Amino acid sequence: MNESEFHFEGEAEILSETQAHVPTDRGVIFMDTTMTIDNESFNNINDFLTKLYGK
Amino acid sequence: MSKIKISELIPKNAPLSDNDLLMISQETPDGFESKSITGAEIIESAQEGLQRTLVSGENIKTVNSTSLVGSGDVAVQPTLVSGENIKTINSTSLLGSGNINVQGNPRTFASVNGSNLTGTSNQISASVLIPSGTLVANNTIYIKGFLNKTAGTTTSTPRFYINTTNSLTGATLLGAGQGMGTSVFFQRFERNIFFDGTNLNGFLAGTSASNDYTSSGITLTGFNPATNYYLIFAVQNSTTTPDNLGWKRLIVQIYD
Numbered sequence: 001m002n003e004s005e006f007h008f009e010g011e012a013e014i015l016s017e018t019q020a021h022v023p024t025d026r027g028v029i030f031m032d033t034t035m036t037i038d039n040e041s042f043n044n045i046n047d048f049l050t051k052l053y054g055k
Numbered sequence: 056m057s058k059i060k061i062s063e064l065i066p067k068n069a070p071l072s073d074n075d076l077l078m079i080s081q082e083t084p085d086g087f088e089s090k091s092i093t094g095a096e097i098i099e100s101a102q103e104g105l106q107r108t109l110v111s112g113e114n115i116k117t118v119n120s121t122s123l124v125g126s127g128d129v130a131v132q133p134t135l136v137s138g139e140n141i142k143t144i145n146s147t148s149l150l151g152s153g154n155i156n157v158q159g160n161p162r163t164f165a166s167v168n169g170s171n172l173t174g175t176s177n178q179i180s181a182s183v184l185i186p187s188g189t190l191v192a193n194n195t196i197y198i199k200g201f202l203n204k205t206a207g208t209t210t211s212t213p214r215f216y217i218n219t220t221n222s223l224t225g226a227t228l229l230g231a232g233q234g235m236g237t238s239v240f241f242q243r244f245e246r247n248i249f250f251d252g253t254n255l256n257g258f259l260a261g262t263s264a265s266n267d268y269t270s271s272g273i274t275l276t277g278f279n280p281a282t283n284y285y286l287i288f289a290v291q292n293s294t295t296t297p298d299n300l301g302w303k304r305l306i307v308q309i310y311d
Contacts, residue, residue, distance in 0.1 A: 015291060016176045021228060027276050028228035028260055030177070030216060035224060 012049050020045045022052070071097060161197060161308040164189070169288055171204065171301030177214070177291040180302040182221050185284045189309070192252030198286070200305035202232060202242045207298025210236035212263075213244065216287040217255070217276060226287055227276050229255070231263045235300060236293075244302075250278060 006024040013021040018033040031052070033042045042048040067075070075094030080087045109115045111122035121129050135141045137148035147155055169181030190196070202213050212234045216226035232244050245266040249256040254275040258267035261274075278284070288305060292298035 019177050019223075026227065027274065030223045030226045030228065032224055 008053065012053075014045055014049075017044050020049060022049075073098065161310040163306060164196075164309050165305070165307040167305050169290075169302030169305060171299040172290055173292060173296050173299045175292055175295055177223060177289050179221075179223060179287055180213075180290045180300070181288040181305055183286040183288075183305065183307050184221070185286060187281050187283050190250050190278070190280045192250060193311075194250050195310040196246075196248040196250070196255075196286075197308040197310060198244070198246045198248070198305065199308075200244050200288075201303050202235065202244060202290075202300060203303055204235060204240050204298060204300045207292065207294065207296070208237055209293035209298055210234040211290060211292045211298050211300035213242070213300060213302065214289045214291070215246075216289065217278075218285050218287055219282055221285045221287065223287060223289060228260045229257055229274070229276060229286075230260050233263055233265050250280075254278060 006026055006029070008022065008024055010023040012023070012031075013028075015021060020031055021028045022031050023029075031045075031048070033045060033048055035048070036042075037048070037051045040051065042051065071094045073093065073095035075097075077092050077094070077097070078089060079092055080089050082088075107114060109124050111117055111124045115123055117123065118129055118131060123129060133140060135150055137143055137150050141149055143149065144155060144157060149155065164185075165183040167181050167183055172178050172180055185196075198215070204211055213232035215229050215231075216223060217229055218226035229248070230246055232242055233239075235242055242265055245268075246258060247267055255278045257274050257276070258264065259272040259274050260276075262271050264271075286307065288302040290300040290302065292300055
């Protein structure tokens, strides 16, 4: 497995409009909307998580 | 006074004394001039350039009040050589000037006071850097501290994370304390985290608890001891104000 590769495990826990806990095989990772996905920025954590989980 | 040859003079048969008087003749332009010279002048002249008799404590120092005059060795401390005739402390030489900070087991690694923060987002109240090379296999990180808030009635949540930067973004959750609502304004917090050489072994991260005195599932978090890490202590309040949770006097120790 690539060192930078994570596997999602379970549902994310939304902490605030811009923050969430994302369970992975390497633990629960704190993510927020300062992060981008494929250079795409997000205004709220719901849109971020939708993109993250590929829904 | 009858004339007598010098070779016929009666020997003194005694050492030269200060009062002895010897006759000498010095050549002058007109012939010779007779003069006298005392024994004291001869003795003084003979002693010029010679070392004076050594008298301990007067013209030669003593070593630890021991006279250097005489024969044999004077007992003195040999030159100190670290690790040979003087021990080291944790492989650190005792020689030289300055202070050596002696660490025990456990050693207190950090003692920090966090900020009380308002706001509903998850925010950093305090953080502690664990420099690369600090942890080795079979070490245990011991964290103790407390949380307080001075206002508010809604729930405030304390959490702590680990990250390679001093930022919550991308940080891995290590645990959470009890949520603090209504009149709960104080909470003592305590955790032990064992490093097995590959992972940090801790109380189940998803279980909110003040301490790890009881049993739980285990949370394994990858840890590379050759990398800098930050322990990040965060707080989140349910309402914007006046709730103001903060981590206070966090003490981080490492057990060998």
